[in-house]
Amino acid sequence: MGTVKHILWRLLNIVPVLFVVSALTFLVGRLTPGDPIEAQFARDHTPEQIEAIRASYGLNLPLWEQYVKWVRDLFTAGGGMSIVQNQPVFDILGPNFVNTLILTAAGVVICAVFGVLIGVIAGTAHHRLPDRLAMLLVQAGSNLSVYWFGLILIWIFSLQLGWLPVGGMESRNGGGLGDLLAHLVLPGVSAALISMLVLARFTRLGIIQESHSDYVRTFTSQGVPRRRILGKHIGRNILPAVVNIIGLEIGTLITGVIFVESVFNWPGIGTQLVNAVNGKDYTLIQGGVVLVALCYLLVNLVTDLAVDALNPRLRR
Amino acid sequence: MALFSVEDLSVTFRRRGHTTTAVRGVSFAVDPGRTLALVGESGSGKSVSLLAATGLLPGRATVRGAARYRGTDLTRLSPSRLRRIRGRRIGFVFQDPLSNLHPLRTIGAQIGEAITAHERVGRAALRRRVLDLLGEVGIRDAGRRIDDYPNHFSGGMRQRAMIAMAIALNPDLIVADEPTTALDVTVQASILKLLRRLQESHGTALIFVSHDLAVVSEIADDVVVMRDGEVVETAPVERITTDPRHEYTRELLDAARRGAAPTRAPEVPAPPAAGKAPLLRATALHMTYRRPGRKGAVTALTDVSFDVREGEIVGLVGESGSGKSTIGRIVAGLARPTAGSVALRGEVCNEPGRGPVRLGRSLRTAIQVVFQDPYGSLNPRRTVAATLADPFVVNTDLPAAEIRARVEELVRRVELPASVLGRYPAQLSGGQRQRVAIARAVALRPSLVVADEPVSALDITTQAQIVALIRRLRAELGTSFLFISHDLGMVAGLCDRVVVLNRGRIVEQGPVGRVFDDPRDPCTRELLDSIPGRVARV
Numbered sequence: 001m002g003t004v005k006h007i008l009w010r011l012l013n014i015v016p017v018l019f020v021v022s023a024l025t026f027l028v029g030r031l032t033p034g035d036p037i038e039a040q041f042a043r044d045h046t047p048e049q050i051e052a053i054r055a056s057y058g059l060n061l062p063l064w065e066q067y068v069k070w071v072r073d074l075f076t077a078g079g080g081m082s083i084v085q086n087q088p089v090f091d092i093l094g095p096n097f098v099n100t101l102i103l104t105a106a107g108v109v110i111c112a113v114f115g116v117l118i119g120v121i122a123g124t125a126h127h128r129l130p131d132r133l134a135m136l137l138v139q140a141g142s143n144l145s146v147y148w149f150g151l152i153l154i155w156i157f158s159l160q161l162g163w164l165p166v167g168g169m170e171s172r173n174g175g176g177l178g179d180l181l182a183h184l185v186l187p188g189v190s191a192a193l194i195s196m197l198v199l200a201r202f203t204r205l206g207i208i209q210e211s212h213s214d215y216v217r218t219f220t221s222q223g224v225p226r227r228r229i230l231g232k233h234i235g236r237n238i239l240p241a242v243v244n245i246i247g248l249e250i251g252t253l254i255t256g257v258i259f260v261e262s263v264f265n266w267p268g269i270g271t272q273l274v275n276a277v278n279g280k281d282y283t284l285i286q287g288g289v290v291l292v293a294l295c296y297l298l299v300n301l302v303t304d305l306a307v308d309a310l311n312p313r314l315r316r
Numbered sequence: 317m318a319l320f321s322v323e324d325l326s327v328t329f330r331r332r333g334h335t336t337t338a339v340r341g342v343s344f345a346v347d348p349g350r351t352l353a354l355v356g357e358s359g360s361g362k363s364v365s366l367l368a369a370t371g372l373l374p375g376r377a378t379v380r381g382a383a384r385y386r387g388t389d390l391t392r393l394s395p396s397r398l399r400r401i402r403g404r405r406i407g408f409v410f411q412d413p414l415s416n417l418h419p420l421r422t423i424g425a426q427i428g429e430a431i432t433a434h435e436r437v438g439r440a441a442l443r444r445r446v447l448d449l450l451g452e453v454g455i456r457d458a459g460r461r462i463d464d465y466p467n468h469f470s471g472g473m474r475q476r477a478m479i480a481m482a483i484a485l486n487p488d489l490i491v492a493d494e495p496t497t498a499l500d501v502t503v504q505a506s507i508l509k510l511l512r513r514l515q516e517s518h519g520t521a522l523i524f525v526s527h528d529l530a531v532v533s534e535i536a537d538d539v540v541v542m543r544d545g546e547v548v549e550t551a552p553v554e555r556i557t558t559d560p561r562h563e564y565t566r567e568l569l570d571a572a573r574r575g576a577a578p579t580r581a582p583e584v585p586a587p588p589a590a591g592k593a594p595l596l597r598a599t600a601l602h603m604t605y606r607r608p609g610r611k612g613a614v615t616a617l618t619d620v621s622f623d624v625r626e627g628e629i630v631g632l633v634g635e636s637g638s639g640k641s642t643i644g645r646i647v648a649g650l651a652r653p654t655a656g657s658v659a660l661r662g663e664v665c666n667e668p669g670r671g672p673v674r675l676g677r678s679l680r681t682a683i684q685v686v687f688q689d690p691y692g693s694l695n696p697r698r699t700v701a702a703t704l705a706d707p708f709v710v711n712t713d714l715p716a717a718e719i720r721a722r723v724e725e726l727v728r729r730v731e732l733p734a735s736v737l738g739r740y741p742a743q744l745s746g747g748q749r750q751r752v753a754i755a756r757a758v759a760l761r762p763s764l765v766v767a768d769e770p771v772s773a774l775d776i777t778t779q780a781q782i783v784a785l786i787r788r789l790r791a792e793l794g795t796s797f798l799f800i801s802h803d804l805g806m807v808a809g810l811c812d813r814v815v816v817l818n819r820g821r822i823v824e825q826g827p828v829g830r831v832f833d834d835p836r837d838p839c840t841r842e843l844l845d846s847i848p849g850r851v852a853r854v
Contacts, residue, residue, distance in 0.1 A: 212374060214415040221372055221410075222430035222481055223403030226395075233418050312420060312465050 007305065014297045018290065022074075025289040026067050029282045036083045036280040057083060070286065079287035084279045089287035093269055097291055099169060100257055100268035102180075106188035107195070107253045112246050115196040119203020124230060126208050134204070138197045146256060150190040150263035157186060167265035187264040191257050195249035202245050206238035240310045247303025251296050317387065319521050320406070320489050321345035325381035327361070327368045327545075339365045339545045341381070346538075348488065351515065351522040353536035353553070355529055355568060357775040358746065361545035362525045363493050370406060370491070371398050385489070404434045407482030411494035414474060417466040423450075423477045424462035430484040449480040454510055471636055472503035476510065483514055490515075493525045500802030501846040502635045508535055527775040530572035533557050541565045571776045593662040594623040595796050596647065596683075596764055601656035603642055603820070616642045617653070617820045624764060629790060629797040631807035631828065633843065634817030640800045643817075644768045647798060648685045649673040660763070681711055684757035688769035690749035694741040700727070700752050701737040707759040722759070729792075730755040730785060747778035751785065758789055768800045783810050804843055808832050816840045 037054050045053070054060050058069050073080035078088030085092055122134035158166045165171065165183050210216065211234065219229045258270030269288055276284035327339040339361040346352040354362040367373045369383030370390060383390045385405060390398060402408075410416040418426055427446045431437055437445065443462070450458035453476040466474055475495060482490050492511065496504040512535060515522055526532050532539060532553070539556045541549040541564065549562040560566045603617035617639045624630045632640045645651040647658055649666050652673060658666040665679050687693040694703055704723045708714055714722070727734060730751040741749055750770060757765050767786070771779040783806060789795055801807050807814055808828055815825040818839040824831055835841045 214410065214412065215418045217372055217374070218408070218410060218416045218478070218481070219418075219429065219433075221370070221402055221408035222433055222484075223399045223401070224429055224433040225399060228433075233421065236420055237418065310420075313467055 010301050010304070014294075014301070017297060018293060021293045022071065022286065022290055023067065025286050026070065026282075027063075029280075029285055030063060030066075032280075036282065039280065040084065057081070070283065073283075074287070074290065079290075080283040082276075082281055082284045084276070084281040084284070089283050092284065093272065093288055093291065096267055096269045096272055099266065100254075100261070100270065101295075103184065103187055103191060103260070103266055103268060104250070104253055104257050106184045107191035107257060108246070108250055110188050111192040111196040111199060111249060111253065114192075115199030115246075116203050116242060118196070118200035120207060122200065123204040123207025123211075126204075126211070131204075134200070138200055141193060141197045144193065146190055146193070146259050147263055149193060150186070150260060153186045153190060154264075167263075169267055187260050187266055190263065191253055191260040194256070195252055198249060199242070199245050203238065203242060206241055207234055210234040210237050240307045243306050243310065244303060247299055247306075250299045250303075254292060254295060318345035318384075319348045319386065320523070321384050322365060322369050323382045323384065325365055325369060325379070325383065327364055327373070327380075328378045330376055330378070337545060338377075339368065342542070342545070342547050343381075344540045344547065344550060346489070346521050346523055348521050349515070349519045350537045351524060351535055353524045353526060353532040353539045354542060355526055355532050355539055356542035357527050357568075357777055359544075360542040362542050364545075365542075366491055366493065366523065366525065370402065370408075371395075372402075372408075400434070403430055403487070404485045405487050405489065407485070407487040407490045409475070409478050409482045409490060409492040409495045411497055414466060414471070416478060417474060419466060422463045422465055423469065427477065427481050427484060430481040434485055445484075446480075449484055450477070452483070452514070453477070453480045454506070455480075470503075471499050472507065475499060475503075475507055479507075479510065479514070483518070483520070486518055487520065489521045489523065491523045491525075494527070495524075496531060497526070497528075500636045501804065501843065504531070505846040511535065528572060529557075529568045533572075541568065568776070571780060593659075595626045595628075595661060596624040596798075597659045597662075598622050598643070598647065599657050599659070601643065601646060601653045601658070603639070603646065603651075604654050615820055617646075620656070620817075620820070620822055622815050622822065622825060624796050624798055626763075627790065627794050627796055628813065629786070629799055629811045631811035631814040632798060632800045632817065633802065633804055633807050633814060634839075635802060635843070637819075638817040639820040640802075640817055641768055642820075644685070644766045644798065644800050647764075648683055648766045649675060649680075650685070677711060681707075681760040682763045684760070684762040684765050686750070686753050686757045686765060686767040686770045688773055690746065690753045690773075691741055693753055694749060696741050699738055699740055700732075700744070703752065704756055704759060707756060711760060726755045726759055729758075729789070745778075746774050747781060750774060750778075750782055754782075754785065754789070758793060758795060761793060762795060764796045764798060766798045766800070769802070770799075771806065772801065772803060779806065786810065804832070816843070 037050055037057070037059065041050055041053060051060070058066055061069070070080055078090040079093075080089055081087065082089050082092055118134050118138070122131040122138075125131045154166055157164045164185055167183075167187075169180065169183050171179050171183075207230075216229055216234065219233060220226070257268065258273065260266065261268040261270035262274070269291075273285065273288045275281075276288065321344070323343050325339055325342045326337065328335050328337045342361065342365050344352060344354070354366070356362050364373065368377060368379045368391075371393075373379070379391055381391070385401060388401075390401065393401070417423070421429075424443070424446050427449055428442050431442060431445060447458050447462060450462060455461055455473060455476055461469075461473075466477075469477060479495075482492075490511075495511070496507050499507060508531065511522065511524075514520065522535075524532065524535055529539075533556075536553045539549075539551060539553050540547055541556070541562065543564050549556070549560070549565050551561070556565060557569065560569055599621050601617050601620040602615075604613040604615050606613050620639070620643060622630070632643060634640050642651070646653050646666055649658075650673075652666060652669055655668055657664050660679060660682055663679070665675060665683075666673050701720075701723055704726055705719050708719045708722055712719075723737070724734060727737060732748060732751050732755075736744060736748060736752070741752070744752065754765075754767075754770070757767075770786075771782045774782065786797060786799070787810060790797060799807065799811055811828050813826065814828050814831050816823050816831065816837065816839065818837075823837040823839045824835065831840060832844065835844060
């Protein structure tokens with residue numbers, strides 16, 4: 001009962017945050033110079049006609065009324081009409097948003113698996129060669145830019161070795177899950193890189209710290225094998241921290257993915273949002289930002305609930 | 317042949333080119349079924365030699381000499397063969413039972429781990445064995461407590477759980493490293509009794525490490541006295557307590573006797589004028605807690621009223637869970653009572669309500685706190701000078717040079733060398749850290765310092781020094797102290813008046829001499845009887 005109540009309360013908390021996010025994006029859009037209607041129609045329409053077009057989008061109303069109308073559209077009219085493409089915003093963003101989520105998910109999996117793996121290798125070999133090598137990798141990797149790293153990956157694995165596709169989401173003749181996975185590898189790795197290294201650092205540090213704790217000595221003194229202490233007890237104790245960092249890094253990943261999409265020509269919402277910004281397509285920008293913010297909030301919520309569930313001292 | 321012997325053991329640590337020798341040529345032996353005690357103050361190498369002998373020493377240490385278990389030299393065994401001896405042949409009990417247990421695993425799972433490390437046992441059988449063990453170490457209602465986490469257990473129960481782990485596979489030898497130091501006297505007495513009983517029923521040998529000769533005299537057959545990494549004296553316990561040969565043994569013995577039969581503090585300077593409000597008045601304090609996930613509330617305090625007069629040291633005693641620390645927290649304004657109030661010089665400074673207690677600047681600086689663990693209450697990344705400057709920076713507008721002068725004066729006042737100013741807490745000894753914490757508390761000349769078990773984490777000689785410091789600060793600054801302790805010997809030697817608590821109620825209060833010589837409440841009598849060595853010597 002307590003848990004359900006808690007989750008509902010946390011879900012309810014998302015509402016005010018979304019309100020602030022939507023109000024801010026709305027305002028920032030309106031307060032920057034430039035007018036999408038003028039830009040599109042000024043050349044071949046009279047001022048009266050432009051006014052009429054403006055009125056048809058509701059752009060002549062006071063700001064707060066525009067905001068209220070837009071929020072209503074979010075729920076009833078697919079996020080309102082795109083000013084440039086003349087289609088409901090969610091119809092435009094929908095399919096591409098799914099693509100972005102697929103890429104993000106791939107990034108998260110790569111980040112979690114390899115981040116933890118590198119961290120465990122380094123942490124258990126503290127001060128020895130594998131640790132030093134892993135940390136060198138982490139140091140160097142943390143300073144790479146996503147653009148450059150993506151291009152290098154394409155050059156090595158696509159152009160030189162020919163193992164993986166250069167970009168896009170599927171081959172021309174289409175084809176199945178295997179094809180999708182092959183297309184996911186390189187963009188997934190580039191999106192995950194920084195987050196993976198951050199996670200590796202925290203995992204390594206957690207293992208090193210826990211290895212020196214008293215309870216590890218207790219288990220050692222009872223003759224519990226080192227491997228079991230590491231896997232079962234140290235692992236259990238750093239798990240909440242690892243989950244927490246993965247949750248935070250998913251946020252970073254969602255934003256990072258937007259850059260990766262342009263390098264790998266991935267059909268996600270990144271490209272669309274950049275175009276929308278250039279064309280001052282208010283409704284499209286707002287719709288995109290609200291979608292990303294909602295994902296972010298949900299991920300945070302799930303992370304918090306998972307971390308709470310992993311700590312018996314906080315269990316309700 | 318001895319069951320376990322250490323022969324000419326030396327341990328050196330290397331750190332950045334420096335080598336420190338922690339243990340030098342130590343030898344001792346224990347026969348089957350006997351109890352050997354290693355005694356000495358902290359840093360004397362007691363624990364290090366045992367950890368080195370059993371291969372549990374962390375970090376880079378060089379171990380020379382031999383540690384033989386039934387003739388096998390443990391220092392030469394491979395890790396996997398050593399692992400098979402640990403737990404099955406030699407069990408361990410460590411000092412701080414909270415940090416020594418995994419915080420996120422149930423007590424039952426951890427005890428089970430000690431068994432499954434060496435044997436294949438089915439789930440149901442394992443659970444039955446763990447339940448039996450919990451019963452054997454005296455945990456009541458084991459069926460319900462087996463799935464609790466360590467934070468649900470009291471200090472004494474955690475120590476019992478650790479003992480259950482140690483005896484799980486019926487080893488020939490148990491190594492207990494300060495197993496009762498973090499516990500209060502009544503719990504300590506029951507743990508000692510438990511160890512003795514287990515030893516008798518299973519014929520287990522015991523190596524018992526302690527800084528307290530009084531405790532040791534209750535349990536040991538033979539005693540090894542250590543100082544600065546060397547053995548200074550080895551003898552049967554009767555000879556150590558009646559005819560100590562080494563000067564250091566005599567010092568330890570004196571310290572232990574002082575603890576049990578303390579010299580009385582001088583009486584309060586002048587009784588305050590009648591009618592004048594006392595410095596601190598706690599009136600009818602009640603405190604109840606709600607526990608998450610459990611029904612009902614826990615009552616921590618019931619109708620607690622007492623006064624602290626100007627310049628007075630009042631002792632607050634009782635066993636763990638009696639509500640001492642709760643009172644300290646309420647007096648210090650760190651928690652609000654459920655009912656009742658606290659007034660400083662007649663002005664109410666804490667009463668029921670929501671949210672943290674908010675006080676004006678004068679009240680805020682009038683009451684200060686010193687906690688038990690000086691390491692936990694000092695910021696590890698700030699130097700002593702920075703830590704001591706904080707009260708001035710936050711509460712005064714003094715210029716930097718003046719603050720520096722005040723900090724230097726404070727350090728002198730608590731008898732620390734000026735060289736500590738640039739050091740970090742990790743570079744100080746436990747006693748030095750507690751001096752820093754005390755210096756911080758008295759920095760702004762508070763009227764009252766709440767000291768919550770300020771010496772119980774320290775060894776006995778350091779304890780005496782800190783107590784002397786508190787007495788001197790009272791004489792020099794006129795500061796009153798609310799001294800919370802489970803150590804009656806300490807309270808008797810330091811305090812003017814004492815308040816005895818049991819289960820959140822005051823059972824007795826009065827001048828120290830009266831309460832200790834003529835205890836009226838059975839709880840007080842029981843507390844007095846649990847002082848180790850008291851019955852034997854008085």
